Amino acid sequence: MAIVRCFAVAALCLSGAYAETRVLENFTLIDGSGRPPLANAAMIVVDGRIQWVGPQAKLKAPAGAERVDVAGKFVMPGIINLHGHLGNTRGLTQDPSYFSRESVEAQLKTYLSYGVTSVVSMGTDSDLVYQLRAEQRVGRPRLTRIFTAGRGFTGKGGYPTTVPGMKGPPFEVATRADVEKAVAQHAEKRVDLVKIWVDDHLGRQKKIPLELSRAIIENAHKHGLKVAAHVFYLEDARQLVEAGLDGLAHSVRDKPVDAALIESMKRRGAWQSSATLVRELATFIYAQPHPSLADSFFTRSISPQVLATLRSPSYQKKLAADPDYPQYPGFLERAKQNLKRLADGGVRFGFGTDTGPPLRFTGYFEHLEMQLMVEAGLTPIEVITAATRNSAEFLGVSKDLGTLEAGKWADLVVLGENPLADINNTRSLEAVWIAGARVN
Numbered sequence: 001m002a003i004v005r006c007f008a009v010a011a012l013c014l015s016g017a018y019a020e021t022r023v024l025e026n027f028t029l030i031d032g033s034g035r036p037p038l039a040n041a042a043m044i045v046v047d048g049r050i051q052w053v054g055p056q057a058k059l060k061a062p063a064g065a066e067r068v069d070v071a072g073k074f075v076m077p078g079i080i081n082l083h084g085h086l087g088n089t090r091g092l093t094q095d096p097s098y099f100s101r102e103s104v105e106a107q108l109k110t111y112l113s114y115g116v117t118s119v120v121s122m123g124t125d126s127d128l129v130y131q132l133r134a135e136q137r138v139g140r141p142r143l144t145r146i147f148t149a150g151r152g153f154t155g156k157g158g159y160p161t162t163v164p165g166m167k168g169p170p171f172e173v174a175t176r177a178d179v180e181k182a183v184a185q186h187a188e189k190r191v192d193l194v195k196i197w198v199d200d201h202l203g204r205q206k207k208i209p210l211e212l213s214r215a216i217i218e219n220a221h222k223h224g225l226k227v228a229a230h231v232f233y234l235e236d237a238r239q240l241v242e243a244g245l246d247g248l249a250h251s252v253r254d255k256p257v258d259a260a261l262i263e264s265m266k267r268r269g270a271w272q273s274s275a276t277l278v279r280e281l282a283t284f285i286y287a288q289p290h291p292s293l294a295d296s297f298f299t300r301s302i303s304p305q306v307l308a309t310l311r312s313p314s315y316q317k318k319l320a321a322d323p324d325y326p327q328y329p330g331f332l333e334r335a336k337q338n339l340k341r342l343a344d345g346g347v348r349f350g351f352g353t354d355t356g357p358p359l360r361f362t363g364y365f366e367h368l369e370m371q372l373m374v375e376a377g378l379t380p381i382e383v384i385t386a387a388t389r390n391s392a393e394f395l396g397v398s399k400d401l402g403t404l405e406a407g408k409w410a411d412l413v414v415l416g417e418n419p420l421a422d423i424n425n426t427r428s429l430e431a432v433w434i435a436g437a438r439v440n
Helices: 002-015 101-113 128-138 176-189 210-222 234-242 259-268 277-282 304-310 313-320 325-344 364-375 380-395 423-427
Strands: 021-029 038-046 049-055 066-069 074-077 079-084 116-121 145-148 153-155 171-173 194-197 227-230 412-415 429-434 437-439
Touching: 074 380, 079 380, 101 116, 101 128, 101 429, 116 380, 128 145, 153 210, 171 176, 176 210, 194 210, 210 227, 210 234, 234 259, 259 325, 277 325, 277 364, 304 313, 325 364, 364 380, 364 423, 380 423, 412 423
Parallel strands: 021 066, 021 074, 079 116, 116 145, 153 171, 153 194, 194 227
Antiparallel strands: 021 038, 038 049, 074 412, 412 429, 429 437
């Protein structure tokens, strides 16, 4: 009898008898598609999805709908971060033992409070992530949407397993048989992406052999899975793209990208899936007092203990003592230049930050990444499109996310100022909605 009753309720919900209907009115729409903004727009949201969006003058609001007047505001899609790391950091320390429901959900809340409504956790997750993801996908999430690469790949004893807090999460593969077994496990768990680390940390650590990276790409593609790679060197990027890599998860930072790489990426359909410019910035900005330490948009999500450490002259001195410290600003500038060259050359690009590990601060750094992308020479609308439509397309979820169009989930942010006039106006955040519901 209970089952019959449940089916009856479901039928009523589908028929609209119990539909949750909200109408947003009188805003400027930046829909994420790259089209010019639409002034005086309105949107009808039913059970979390956009039923209609268009000019306010053409609005036909359903009877009984909750009406939300956002006059004078700017509405854009929620940010999709193609490169984060969930749950492994407390304060300024990283350890896989920290990965728990509590730590992941706390980080998702922080992402959401900054308008990041989807994040791809790139290779450092425990199996708990699949349970958390499944719980979200049963219905309508109330936290930032989880996508996961599960455990990323490196070679036996390879980078980044020797980095503090990184031993354990990556698969350390030594043979093609290791690869086939691990990729099959990923396919069974339905990862959203496969991650490879291809780096030797400026020659100090072991890099995964190219033949194993090729095997990972080949096996992932057999299972219908895309592959993105952590890269640093131009030559690695070139070889991986030719092997069928789908996305570069960092900018090339050792040399300028050349016409050969651009041609290869376009021919093979490879993306600069995330440039992670803030990853480079984080390697040096806190070695001295930084304006963010007095910025309430930053400090509202940082613990007093972490703030005290970042403001400490002794901690700043410690960061500046890194033997590679003098090179870090140059790596950032090269990453920015290479992002611009790829974009100008017609290579598709998404948006990602590498936030989550120590000194790469969740939420705030997504807005800082947008600023750096504009400093690299991209326009605000190009950056917003990368962080919304493009990222959804790379992830294969553009049917549901990425733009504010009929049929898609109403994941959106409300801004007080125009981000197309100044990309830093994404920080004029007044409200965040996910799956059609405003979050606190």
